[in-house]
Amino acid sequence: MKRFFISTLLLNLFAVMFAATPILGTNEATADQLYNFVKAQNSSFDREIAEQFIAVSAKYGLRGDIALCQSIVETGWFKYTGGTAVTPDDHNYCGLGVTQLGQKGCQFSTVKEGVTAQIQHLYAYACTKAIPSGETLIDPRFKYVTRGSAPNWEDLGGKWAAATEYGTKILNLYTQMMGSAPTTSASLTASKTSISLSATCGGTSRGTSVTITGQNLSDIIYVNSSSSAFKVTKSSNWNDLTGGTISVALNTALNAGTYSGYIAVQSGSGTNMKRIEINCTGTLTGDNSGDNGNTGGNDTPSSTPTAVPNSFSTDWCYSAVNGSSTSWMNPANDLTRNMALKDNKLYVVQRDTDNGCGYIRIVNAMTGALTSSLNTTGIAKESYMLSSVANMGGTIVACNLSTSATGALRVYSWSSDAAAPSLVLETTNHGARSGDLMSASGTINNGKLYFTSNTGYAGKIYVYTVTNGTASATPTVITLKNANGTDYDLGGGFAVIDIKVNSDGTFWATGKAGYPALFSASGTLIRQLSAAAVDNNMIGSCYTPFTFGQFSLAAAVSYTTGVQQGYLNLINTTGGEVSATKIKSFPVLGSSGVSNATFVSTALSQVENNKVHLWVLIPKQGVAKYTATAPSGIDDIVANNDAAIVISNGVIAVEGAQAANITLVAMTGAIVAQANEQIDATTINPGIYVAVATLADGSRITAKLAIR
Numbered sequence: 144m145k146r147f148f149i150s151t152l153l154l155n156l157f158a159v160m161f162a163a164t165p166i167l168g169t170n171e172a173t174a175d176q177l178y179n180f181v182k183a184q185n186s187s188f189d190r191e192i193a194e195q196f197i198a199v200s201a202k203y204g205l206r207g208d209i210a211l212c213q214s215i216v217e218t219g220w221f222k223y224t225g226g227t228a229v230t231p232d233d234h235n236y237c238g239l240g241v242t243q244l245g246q247k248g249c250q251f252s253t254v255k256e257g258v259t260a261q262i263q264h265l266y267a268y269a270c271t272k273a274i275p276s277g278e279t280l281i282d283p284r285f286k287y288v289t290r291g292s293a294p295n296w297e298d299l300g301g302k303w304a305a306a307t308e309y310g311t312k313i314l315n316l317y318t319q320m321m322g323s324a325p326t327t328s329a330s331l332t333a334s335k336t337s338i339s340l341s342a343t344c345g346g347t348s349r350g351t352s353v354t355i356t357g358q359n360l361s362d363i364i365y366v367n368s369s370s371s372a373f374k375v376t377k378s379s380n381w382n383d384l385t386g387g388t389i390s391v392a393l394n395t396a397l398n399a400g401t402y403s404g405y406i407a408v409q410s411g412s413g414t415n416m417k418r419i420e421i422n423c424t425g426t427l428t429g430d431n432s433g434d435n436g437n438t439g440g441n442d443t444p445s446s447t448p449t450a451v452p453n454s455f456s457t458d459w460c461y462s463a464v465n466g467s468s469t470s471w472m473n474p475a476n477d478l479t480r481n482m483a484l485k486d487n488k489l490y491v492v493q494r495d496t497d498n499g500c501g502y503i504r505i506v507n508a509m510t511g512a513l514t515s516s517l518n519t520t521g522i523a524k525e526s527y528m529l530s531s532v533a534n535m536g537g538t539i540v541a542c543n544l545s546t547s548a549t550g551a552l553r554v555y556s557w558s559s560d561a562a563a564p565s566l567v568l569e570t571t572n573h574g575a576r577s578g579d580l581m582s583a584s585g586t587i588n589n590g591k592l593y594f595t596s597n598t599g600y601a602g603k604i605y606v607y608t609v610t611n612g613t614a615s616a617t618p619t620v621i622t623l624k625n626a627n628g629t630d631y632d633l634g635g636g637f638a639v640i641d642i643k644v645n646s647d648g649t650f651w652a653t654g655k656a657g658y659p660a661l662f663s664a665s666g667t668l669i670r671q672l673s674a675a676a677v678d679n680n681m682i683g684s685c686y687t688p689f690t691f692g693q694f695s696l697a698a699a700v701s702y703t704t705g706v707q708q709g710y711l712n713l714i715n716t717t718g719g720e721v722s723a724t725k726i727k728s729f730p731v732l733g734s735s736g737v738s739n740a741t742f743v744s745t746a747l748s749q750v751e752n753n754k755v756h757l758w759v760l761i762p763k764q765g766v767a768k769y770t771a772t773a774p775s776g777i778d779d780i781v782a783n784n785d786a787a788i789v790i791s792n793g794v795i796a797v798e799g800a801q802a803a804n805i806t807l808v809a810m811t812g813a814i815v816a817q818a819n820e821q822i823d824a825t826t827i828n829p830g831i832y833v834a835v836a837t838l839a840d841g842s843r844i845t846a847k848l849a850i851r
Contacts, residue, residue: 163294163295163296163297163298164206164209164295164296164297164310164314165206165269165294165295165296166205166206166209166265166266166268166269166293166294166295166296167203167204167205167206167266167269167270167294168204168205168206169204169206170197170200170201170206170207170208171208171321172197172208172317172320172321173197174190174193174194174196174197175193176208176320176321177193177196177197177208177211177320178190178193178194180319180320181193181211181215181220181221184220185220185221185222188220188221189221189231189254189627189628189629190362190627190629191254191625191627191629191630192211192214192221192236192254192258193211195254195255195258195259196208196210196211196214196258196262199255199258199259199262200262202275202278203262203263203266203274203275203278205262205265205266205269206296207258207262208317208320209296209313209314209317210237210261210262210265212313212314212316212317212320213237213261213265213313214236214237214261215316216309216312216313216316217236217237217238218236221236227241228241228246228247228248229241229247229248233247233248233249233250233251233257234250234251234252234253234254234256234257234258235248235249235250235251235257235260236257236258236261237260237261237264239260239261239264239282239283239284240283240284249283249284251281253630253632254629254630255632256281259278259281259282260281260282260283261282263280263281263282263285264282264284264285264288267282267285267288267290268288268290268291268292268293268294268298268299268302268303269291269293269294270290270291270294271290271291295310296310296313296314297310297311297314298310299313329357329358329359329360329410329417330356330357330358330359330417331355331356331357331358331360331364331386331408331409331410331417331418331419332355332356332419333353333354333355333356333408333419333421334353334354334355334356335351335353335421336419336420336421336422337421337422337423337829338351338353338391338421338422338423338424339423339424339425339829339830339831339849339851340373340391340392340393340423340424340425340426341393341425341426341427341428341849342392342393342395342425342426342427342428343395343427343428343429344395344397344398344399344427344428344429345395345396346395347395348374348392348393348394348395349392350376350390350391350392351390351391351392352378352388352389352390353388353389353390353391353406353421354386354387354388355386355387355388355389355408355419356385356386357382357384357385357386357410357417358385360384360385360410360417362410362626362627363383363384363410363626363627364383364384364386364408364409364410365407365408365409365410365626366389366406366407366408367406367407367409367669367670368391368404368405368406368407369404369405369406369407369670369719369720370402370403370404370405370423371394371397372393372394372397372402372403372404372423372425373391373392373393373394373402373404373406373423373425374391374392374393374394375389375390375391375392375406376389376390376392377389378390389406389408391406391421391423393425393427395427397427398427399427399428399429400426400427401424401425401426401831401847401849402423402424402425402426402427403422403423403424403425403717403718403831404423404719405420405421405422405423405718405719405721406420406421406423407419407420407669407670407719407721408420408421409626409670410626416626418721420719420721420722422718422719424829424830424831424849426831426847426849450773450774450808450833451691451694451696451715451717451726451773452691452713452726452727452754452755452771452772452773453772453773453774454771454772454773454774455727455729455769455770455771455772456769456770456772457729457730457767457768457769458509458511458767458768458769458770459510459511459767459768460730460732460765460766460767460768461473461474461511461765461766461767462474462730462731462732462733462764462765462767463475463732463733463734463737463763463764463765464708464731464732464733464734464737464764464765469511469512469513470513471491471493471504471506471513472491472765472766474732474733474737474763474764474765474766475763476496476763478493478494478495478496479491479492479493479760479762479766480492480493480494480527480530480531480741480743480762481530481531481532481580481743481745481760482532482745482747482758482760482766483532483533483534483539483747484508484534484747484749484758485534485537485539487507487508487509488505488506488507488508488514488560489504489505489506489507489508489747489758490503490504490505490506490517490532490534490539490541491503491504491505491506491532491760491766492529492530492531492532492541493529494527494528494529494530500519500528501519501522501527501528501529501530501543502516502517502519502529503516503517503519503529503532503539503541504516505517505560508749508756508758508768509756509768511766511768515560517539517541517557517560517564518557518561518562518563518564519564520563520564521563521564522543522553522555522564523543523551523553524543525543525544525545525550525551525552525553525578526543526544526545526546526547526550526578527543527544527578528543529541529542529543530542530543530544530578530579530581531544531578531579531580531581531743532581533581533582533583534583535556535583535584535585535586535587535590535592535609536583536585536586536587536590537586538556538557538558538586538587539556539557540554540555540556540557540567540581540583540587540592541554541555541581542554542555542568542578542581542594543578544576544577544578544579545571545573545576545577545578546576547575547576548571548573548574548575549571550571551569551570551571552568552569552570552571552573552577552578552594553566553568553569554566554567554568554569554581554592554607554614555567556587556612565612567587567592567609567612567613567614568592568607568609568613568614568616569616570607570616570617570618572605572616572617572618573594573596573605573618574596574603574605574620575596576596577594577595577596577605578594579595579639579741579742579743580594580595580639580640580641580642580684580743581593581594582641582642582643582644584644585609587609587612588609588610588611588612589609589610590608590609591606591607591608591609591644592606592607592609592614593605593606593607593642593644593650594607594618595639595640595642595654602622602623602630602631602632602633602640602652602654603620603621603622603623604620604621604622604623604640604642604650604652604666605618605619605620606618606619606620606621621665621666622666623652623662623666623668624666624667624668625667625668626667626668631657631660631662631666631668632656632657633652633653633654633655633656633657639654639655639684639741639742639743640652640653640654640684641653641654641684641685641686643686643687643688648663648664649661649662649663649664649669650662650664651686651688653683653684653685653686653699654684655681655682655683655684655742656681656682657671657681658671658672658673658674658677658681659671659672659677659683659686659697659699659720660672661720670719670720670721671720671721672686672697672699672714672716672720672721672723673720673721673722673723673724675724675725676699676712676714676716676720676723676724676725677699677700677701677712677714677725678701678702678703678710678712678725678728680701680702680703682702682705682706682742683699683700683701683702683744684700684742684743684744685698685699685700685744685745685746686698686699686746687699687746687747687748688716689748689750689755690750691750691755691773692753692773694715694717695715695716695717696713696714696715696716696717696726696748696755697713697714697716697723698711698712698713698714698746698747698748698757698759699711699712699714699746700712700744700746700759700761701728702733702739703731705738706738706739706740706742707733707734707736707737707738707739708731708732708733708734708737708764709731709732709733709739709744709759709761709764710728710729710730710731710732711728711729711732711746711757711759711767711769712725712727712728712729713725713726713727713728713729713755713757713771714726726771727771729757729759729767729769730767732759732761732764732765732766732767733761733763733764733765734764737763737764738763739761739762739763739764740763741762743762744759744760744761744762745758745759745760745761746758746759747759753772753773753774754770754771754772754773755770755771755772756768756769756770757769757770757771786798786799786800786836786838786844787799787844787846788805788834788836788844788845788846788848789846790824790848790850793823793824793825794821794822794823794824795807795821795822795823795824795834795848796820796821796822797820797836797838797844800838801820801838804817804818804819804836804837805817805818805819805820805821805822805834805835805836805837806834806835806836807822807827807832807833807834807848808832808833808834808835809830809832815827815832822834824850827850828850829850829851830849830850831847831848831849831850832847832848832850833845833846833847833848834846834847834848
């Protein structure tokens with residue numbers, strides 16, 4: 144009995160010592176653990192690789208945490224040394240297709256594709272099941288594997304690699320990783336998160352110092368201003384990983400007025416992102432602006448709006464949900480794709496059901512009535528004869544759609560509504576599918592055309608320079624990147640990344656796999672729009688920012704279900720896009736079951752005094768015009784040369800006349816305080832406000848006040 148007991152113990156011990164480790168299973172390590180383990184040996188290791196090993200393997204029920212250790216073996220800690228021909232941009236992390244030293248092997252377009260190919264190859268060895276539903280086979284050598292021949296990591300020796308200890312070497316690395324000490328969590332802080340500034344136009348703005356502190360950061364700290372009104376500089380003690388002191392000052396070269404924005408301080412991206420926004424308000428005054436914080440004086444107010452819109456109307460709407468249509472627009476089909484605005488006219492791109500012909504309808508933007516069409520004589524047919532249209536500094540330009548990398552992408556221009564089209568661009572140098580959306584900046588004589596392509600899942604922008612009506616056929620290609628240098632994914636099913644270019648060269652990009660995002664001229668992510676502002680739906684493909692008086696607003700499309708039931712959202716971005724809020728969602732265009740399968744949509748805006756005219760087009764769902772109007776009470780002030788609103792000894796009051804009532808209004812249009820004769824300013828949060836006083840004689844005056 145005693146001998147039997149000892150034998151059983153030995154058998155159990157052997158079972159534990161020689162237990163196999165299945166390739167299939169649930170990840171036990173986190174992306175942070177994977178990243179930090181490799182980072183300790185390779186300071187340039189891309190965090191996205193670790194994130195993708197966890198994300199992709201979870202779809203296959205496979206141990207991606209151990210698969211990364213396999214990649215360490217294959218790539219030498221992702222350094223690709225020792226004479227290998229494989230380079231980091233091949234995204235081949237496991238030697239796929241490499242059968243001898245110096246051989247290049249398989250190449251993949253993105254990190255995600257490279258990781259997916261490796262996971263799929265392991266999946267082929269581990270089991271005989273089909274790849275998960277919805278997944279696309281990336282691994283070009285999947286078919287060469289004897290399915291299910293190596294269900295355990297230990298079994299890979301002699302199969303994946305010639306060395307019999309290959310699997311054991313991988314598992315030893317995994318054991319080291321899981322036994323490594325956890326790293327201290329990273330943090331990013333600022334000594335101030337709100338700044339109020341004031342200066343005189345043309346004068347010197349005294350900067351406000353803010354201390355930025357970074358701890359255990361693995362990504363560089365980037366500092367950017369959301370507005371040209373605020374200049375930010377780093378002091379000599381600045382360190383890209385630990386921070387230091389920054390100084391924020393007003394740009395005194397601007398006109399007198401009230402400005403708002405924020406300084407974005409960010410390290411990393413995605414789940415590893417640490418970000419702070421320092422909210423900034425500033426007041427620039429002229430030489431004769433008055434004392435005691437009175438920045439408005441007694442000037443007669445202009446028609447510039449001093450509040451965001453709070454009144455809304457539907458002017459016309461041809462919609463799938465209400466069944467309305469017109470001679471040129473039937474939302475029951477997919478014939479309408481895109482539109483541009485010029486001189487109160489909409490230029491709307493349409494096509495025949497057989498794609499044989501294309502049209503650009505000219506529509507009265509205010510009434511929705513068809514007036515005429517542009518001449519399309521001589522325009523060559525490609526996949527679509529016409530697909531997208533833009534206003535290029537007063538000249539209408541339109542393009543065709545090329546659905547293959549070898550098809551010709553063409554752009555035409557019209558010098559007037561009665562003119563024949565002129566060929567601006569013809570090229571096959573445009574990546575894969577191109578022409579779903581086109582953007583333009585500058586003029587037809589000195590400008591640029593912007594297209595996107597769905598190469599892999601990395602957002603690529605193709606920029607063609609136009610000189611004297613003709614575009615260069617060779618583009619400049621910009622690849623969208625996160626702040627840490629990894630590819631920024633806006634979705635690759637269709638090339639429907641919408642581009643809005645700013646005067647400083649930065650641009651907004653919106654696609655079907657990301658919220659509207661601002662990028663530098665070279666394509667690096669600066670910041671993104673708040674998800675809540677577009678109802679947490681990232682499929683929209685249009686984002687149109689514009690200025691409304693002293694406010695920053697934007698129009699963007701969102702959906703309630705997938706790409707069904709499209710809405711136009713009016714958004715307030717005055718305090719910064721990351722904290723942006725939705726002002727209004729305009730009536731639904733589509734209905735349940737009616738999908739915008741093209742993902743293309745258009746939102747346009749035009750400001751007129753205290754009104755915003757808004758247009759939206761969603762294929763298969765409709766086209767509509769709305770008007771948003773700001774309250775006009777503050778704009779209709781009567782000047783009174785004997786009275787002024789001032790702040791004195793912590794009190795807001797009227798000098799030079801008797802006040803019957805004083806109202807203090809925030810820059811959002813919300814009433815903050817009201818009183819008969821004076822308001823206690825010490826109870827008001829610091830910021831910029833509009834004060835309106837009704838005098839005893841019935842007249843009214845106004846002033847912008849900076850409360851500190």
